[in-house]
C-alpha cells in the first residue's frame with residue numbers, strides 16, 4: 001500500500017495540483033486510488049466534485065488522520081494520495097498525514113522564497129518520524145514545479161537542495177498554462193505528463209498495476 005503525502009507548509013506551491021495529477025497518473029496506470037483532501041479549505045474535494053473525477057476522493061482534515069485512515073481505506077485501495085494544507089496552524093493535520101506516509105512529495109518552485117521555507121516542511125517530516133510507533137521514515141522527494149524552460153534557477157536550486165541532503169526528482173514540472181488553468185477541469189492523459197515520470201522515479205516497483 002502506497003500512502004503518498006503531498007506536503008509543503010508554504011502556501012501556493014502546487015500541492016493540490018500535484019496531488020490531483022499524481023492521483024490521476026496512478027488511476028490511469030490501473031491502481032485503485034483514493035485521494036484524501038486533508039486541507040480544511042477543501043480545494044481538492046471541490047475540484048473532484050465539479051469535474052466529476054473518476055478518482056475516489058474524500059475529505060479528512062483532521063489531526064487524527066493517521067488513526068482514521070485505515071478504516072476508510074480498508075482493502076479497497078492500492079494507493080492513497082493525500083493533499084495537505086499550508087500554514088502553521090494546520091501543522092497538526094500535516095504531521096498526522098506525515099505519520100501515515102510511505103512517501104512524501106514536496107512540490108516547490110526553484111526560487112529563493114520557497115527554498116527559504118523548505119526547512120519548515122522537512123522539520124515537520126522529522127517531527128512526524130519521531131512520533132511514529134514503527135519508527136519508519138517515509139521516502140522523501142522534492143519535485144521542482146513551475147520551472148521556466150532554460151532558466152538557470154532549476155539547476156541551481158536542484159544542486160543546492162541536493163547538497164542539503166534531499167532527493168530532488170529528475171523530472172521538473174514546467175510553469176504551464178495547462179496547470180495554471182487545470183482547477184475545476186477533468187484531468188486527461190495524466191500519464192503523459194511530467195507527473196508520470198515523477199511517480200515512476202518515486203514509486204519504482206511499488207505501483208501494483210501498470
Ligand SMILES: Nc1ncnc2c1ncn2[C@@H]1O[C@H](COP(=O)(O)OP(=O)(O)OP(=O)(O)O)[C@@H](O)[C@H]1O
Nearest residue numbers: 011012013014015016017086146174175176179180
Ligand atoms: N506547473 C504549474 N504551472 C503553472 N501554474 C501552476 C502550476 N502548478 C500550480 N499552478 C498554479 O499555482 C496556483 C497554486 O497551485 P495549488 O493550488 O496547486 O497550490 P497549493 O500548494 O495547493 O496551494 P495552497 O497552499 O493554497 O493549498 C494555482 O493557481 C495553480 O493553478
Ligand SMILES: [Mg+2]
Nearest residue numbers: 015016039043
Ligand atoms: Mg492546496
